[in-house]
């Protein structure tokens with residue numbers, strides 16, 4: 237019989253999916269503002285006018301929700317020597333080799349940790365630059381050069397966040413058994429033993 241270990245409580249998962257859904261909506265509407273060929277994507281918020289009004293407000297809600305999510309997991313994302321070893325084996329990670337799984341990985345591997353810090357950086361940059369370019373409320377307080385610079389920062393951070401998200405979703409699907417951590421809250425004991433042996437030991441007391 238399969239054994240399962242709890243990885244996330246319901247509050248973690250609700251928090252994660254609020255961030256995820258908002259992040260996707262923001263990415264799609266952001267792309268709609270970025271280039272005419274993506275303009276049709278503004279329909280996800282009911283057309284260009286609503287998309288333009290709602291995008292910054294939803295951005296604030298996403299960022300605040302992200303702060304709560306980050307608070308739940310940040311202490312598991314510190315880079316340790318084992319993560320450097322994992323990164324040195326990146327060829328094996330990509331080619332599905334066994335080496336990286338033999339390392340004493342804790343709750344998250346180096347790839348997940350880098351994704352976490354990339355998201356932290358892009359969300360901070362998106363919020364700060366987003367305030368400067370929020371025409372209806374704040375842009376009038378800044379010189380045009382600052383608005384232009386913030387626009388560039390916003391696009392670069394948005395691009396980085398979208399690429400990080402694609403890698404994150406790809407990895408969640410690619411490493412079989414991971415998705416259920418965020419849907420059901422639990423993972424198979426064998427999944428934990430294989431991919432996150434140190435975390436498995438902490439959870440089960442196994443030697």
Ligand code: HEM
Nearest residue numbers: 255256259309344348349352355401405408414415417418
């Ligand atoms: C939209 C589709 C998304 C899917 C399918 C997805 C899936 C997942 C899954 C399965 C996990 C659990 C991984 C594990 O415990 O090993 C996870 C964790 C996590 N996700 Fe997502 N996610 C999505 C979007 C996002 C977004 C947009 C963000 C942030 C902006 C995000 C931030 C996180 C964080 C911080 C964790 C904890 C991992 C860590 O701290 O290193 N996710 N996600």
